[in-house]
Amino acid sequence: MPRTFRDLISENRRKSTLLVVGFMAFFTITVYVFTLYATGADARAGLVPALVGLGIGALLAFFSYEAGAGAILAMSGAKPIKKEDDPQLYNVVEELSIAAGLPLPRIYLIDDTAMNAFATGRGPKNAVVAITQGLRDRLNRDELQGVLAHEMSHVRNYDIRFAMLLAVMVGLLALLADGFRRWMWWGGARRRSSSRDSGGAGAFMAIIAIFAIIFSIVAPILGKLIQLAASREREYLADASSVELTRNPEGLASALEKLGKDQEVLEVANRATQHLYIVNPFKPFETRARGLLSTHPPLEERIRRLRALEGAAGRSNSVVS
Amino acid sequence: MLGILIFLGIVVVLVMAAIGIYNSLVGLRQQVKSAWSQIDVQLKRRYDLIPNLVETVKGYAAHEKQTLENVIQARNAAVAAQGVAAQAQAENVLTGALRQLFAVAEAYPNLKANENFLQLQEELASTENRISFARQNYNDTAASYNTRAQSFPAVLFARMFNFLPAEYFEIQNVTEREAPKVAF
Secondary structure, eight states: OOOHHHHHHHHHHHHHHHHHHHHHHHHHHHHHHHHHHOOOOOTTTTTTHHHHHHHHHHHHHHHHHHHHHHHHHHHTTTTEEEETTTTHHHHHHHHHHHHOOOOEEEEEEOOOOOOOOOEEESSSGGGEEEHHHHHHHHHHHHHHHHHHHHHHHHHTTTTTHHHHHHHHHHHHHHHHHHHHHHHHHHHHHHHOOSSSSHHHHHHHHHHHHHHHHHHHHHHHHHHHHHHHHHHHHHHHHHHHHHHHHOOHHHHHHHHHHHHHOOOOOOTTTOOGGGGBBBBSSSSOOOHHHHOTTSSSSSHHHHHHHHHHHTTOOOOOOOOOO | OHHHHHHHHHHHHHHHHHHHHHHHHHHHHHHHHHHHHHHHHHHHHHHHHHHHHHHHHHHHHTTTTHHHHHHHHHHHHHHOOOOOOHHHHHHHHHHHHHHHHHHTTTTOHHHHHHHHHHHHHHHHHHHHHHHHHHHHHHHHHHHHHHHHHHTTTTHHHHHHHOOOOOOOOOOOOOHSSSOOOOOO
């Protein structure tokens, strides 16, 4: 039986829950094992710190879920726009929300000349689509429709929830690792200058150091997970669903061609958010087109598959070319 | 005693399952209805845009009276049309009249440069998309409702509780499927 988008939705929900549980378990276990190791206490004495760890993990997971979209938008420098600012962009998104039978997502613009777009949010009722000024300016109506339909498919399939959680959690862990490392340096320097208090402070600094090491190890592992999560299949599926909405494969195909020719790097994207974008924001076309372990499938292949749909999907709905 | 309990348990499970199926059918039927009304919303949007468009064009191309009148007439006929078939027919005529109007506008560079006209053109283009997307969405929703209502075991209840199959929005001919090309 072929997979429908309903299967995808439940898969994405399940994966999101697993991610949250794993994230909280990571904090709980890290703090627990660490307390036992550092203080030499018995297994029961570690329970309270473990609960503290769970609390921190839960708090951060809650933040990721509730404020994740806002954090990602702020990180990307995206600004909300009103209908008057760009009626055509607004119209295209409204049309697609009718086609997909979803509520209208909020629309954001990224003031950057690089060409890219992404969608994020907890789900269809809390969704945002963002597009760079560079991409907006260089696409015609059909192409714009194709790109935004791709993003709407991510919204409908709940890809956005999983991707958002992953982005924010990786970002938080990287931030923590960085924070602990800085603290280590700063604390170490201070300790050298005042050598009187050694015992307690020394142990404390060791704790910080070990946390720094743990987080430094985990963050890149999660980074790899991002690459797995943004699987080729997911992007191919969003491309195919985009055509299901617009019935016009050529729009997205020619938009992807334009995206492929763009050599510019999107400065606001980073390791934690790269998987959100419609095309990989870092690499020049040559690597984008081939890269075996990239977050995105090769553009040439995506375009080839879209063109293969031509004719099979029926004619375009669009009026303006 | 145990036998009775097991029997009761089975009955409860069956009733719960029946309630679940019934509710999901009700939900789906509601979705079909709202998808249908979405089409009407978009058609109305088109009717509302047309008088503005006609006014704007009049300012630049007053002697294209016949074309303008055709559009107005077609619009009013579409508004007044009763029944699915008559409505489809009237929409078809309106689409043709609009295409004619945009073809005529080709000859007026000032009109083509007019901010208001460009805006109306975008809105009308968008509305054409909205109408066909709303129809598309209606058909998809109707298909998933029909599939649900006709598959076992829901089909047992569907008949009993009068869940009639939803009709598809048929696209009768190619010209109707094709929105007016207003590309310059």
